[in-house]
Amino acid sequence: MNTFSLALRNLLRNRRRSFTTLLAMVVGLVAILLFGGYSSSIKYGTQTGFVQYSGHLQIQRKGYFVDGGDNPTAYAIAGYQHLIDKIRQDPQLAPMLAVVTPTLQLGGIAGVFATGASRSVMATGLVAEDRNRMLQWNDYQLVSYAQPLPLAGAAPDAVVVGTGVARKLKLCSLLDEAGCAAQALPVAAHAAALPSDIAALASLDQPAAKVASANRIEMLAATAHGAPNVASLDVIKANNMGIKALDDVYMAMHLAQAQRLVFGSEAPQVTAIIVQLKHTAQLEAARQRLAALLSAELRAQDLEVLDFGTLNPTYGQTNEFMDSMFGFIALLIGVIVLFTIGNTMSTAVVERTAEIGTLRAMGLRRSGIRKLFLCEAVVLGAAGAVAGVACALVVAQAINHSGWTWTPPGYSYAYLVQVLIGQSPRLLAGSVIGMLAVTVLSAWWPARRAARLAIVDALRHA
Structure with missing residues (x-):
């Protein structure tokens, strides 16, 4: 002292x-x-942004992250619902879990044939209710820019696109831009301009009558056997995805719709199972437990667990x-x-x-x-x-x-x-x-x- x-x-x-x-x-x-x-x-x-969109961990087939982006069917996970149920019911994992949800990534060409506009897109098939719960994750109580997807409760053929996609397809009613180059054509004109072979493929996708919409588009994708498949879709909203490169190719649709495009009438599969935890600090413990479950349950499919840092190298x-x-x-x-x-x-x-x-x-x-x-x-x-x-x-x-x-x-x-x-x-x-x-x-x-x-x-x- x-x-x-x-x-x-x-x-x-x-x-x-x-x-x-x-x-x-x-x-x-x-x-x-x-x-x-x-x-x-x-x-x-x-x-926070990466965890909201890609979860803390993803279960994928080995090699999908590196080589499977352009060929999802070669790396698809069969029997995914059984694995999801096992994860949700596991006594060690259950207290850590916020959301466990499947997703299917696919590429294709979206077009409005009435205007001759088209562009390549990267579509995500998802469970809208699960995705909206994922977007609520905010472990650090930050200002969140995530907006809920309006797909929850929407029609089976509803999709959400990035503003870049909407701009390219001339979906002017979805854009808050005074200089939009073209206005959406009437539904009748759109139907008349649709080629007969594309129209036939689209009608096979959903025989039920579709609601007339000025924002209806067609998406062409390849099935698991390499054959073309077309879905007639209704764009209900254009979201600014923040990153321009993503905004120009983004499309979100219901998981069932994406599975019909890729697998047709065959058993549906997914490209990843997303696991979002309550807290990031639980990541390592959850990863080890998931690896143990996979080695016991689905060894034949050669699955791996990737964290959000690996999935998003920019982090x-x-x-x-x-x-x-x-x-x-x-x-x-x-x-x-x-x-x-x-x-x-x-x-x-x-x-x-x-x-x-x-x-x-x-x-x-x-x-x-x-x-x-x-x-x-x-x-x-x-x-x-x-x-x-x-x-x-x-x-x-x-x-x-x-x-x-x-x-x-x-x-x-x-x-x-x-x-x-x-x-x-x-x-x-x-x-x-x-x-x-x-x-x-x-x-x-x-x-x-x-x-x-x-x-x-x-x-x-x-």
Whole structure:
């Protein structure tokens, strides 16, 4: 306690210098925390988006992720409902699960033959109710941009497309654009323009009468045997998918409709089973349990479990980039703070040389001198850490409520700039501990030099 009291009094002896040093520490810590909080928001935001759309884990046939994108039938999973039931009923997995749902990916050509417009699409067959529950996942309580799919409760032939697809197919009634080049033709004209062979294939898909719609399109796909198959579909909405490359090919339809296109009257299959967990921290335990189930239940199909990081390589790349930037900025600020505090402590040693000699002459050991100066550094560091964290939290709140936005590379619309400091305990603890470590390190050499002063030489400065 005596050492702490002396250290505090010595810092208050030269308030201006102590305040300047403290200000440098606060500014440095605020900068580190703000960028770290921004980096955390990017990481949590990208993770939330990927988990909402692709789940935490996916069960696929081996090789599908690498080679099966253009040939889903060669990597389809048979008997998928039995496996889903096993996963949902497993006593170890059940408490972790949020959603378990099948999905079927397929490619094709969507067209409006009345206008001669067509484009290639990547369609996803899904269970709309399950997908909407997946979109509600928000483990980090962020601002979510996910909009529920209107396919829930819609007709069996209903589909949702990206705005890029709608623009290419001239589905102007679905676009909020004044410069849309063409208006949708009347249903009668559309039916008249449909080629007879395409119309015949479309009628085989769903013999029941279809509701007339100006946004009806046809999708041509290949069946499991390579034969062409056509479905007449009703586009009920165009969604901006955020990423332009995805927006230009996106189509979502009911799983049963996608299975009819690919497998016809054969037993339906899927390309993946999506597993979304309640918390990302459960991922490794769930992966190990799923691997054990697969080895016991469906060894013949040679299935594997892939996590969202593997399925979405940009997630890891983004994290590596943000980590490297954070490390560089933290190192730069740490060096500045190191020299600032080192200069302050060195000046204090020079000014108090006679005082050091007097303390040594009174019997204080060299270790006591080192302890005194290091205690001053710790007090200064602790005050800077507390003030820095408080200032960073205030500035972060101001930024989070400012409405400041930015558009990431490759995206179609802007995102709010968010700084997550209070939600990142590891960032807070690491930054505070790092600041204290830099403070002690910067004071160590001046404290050592002060402790090694000869008593007689030090007293000469009196």
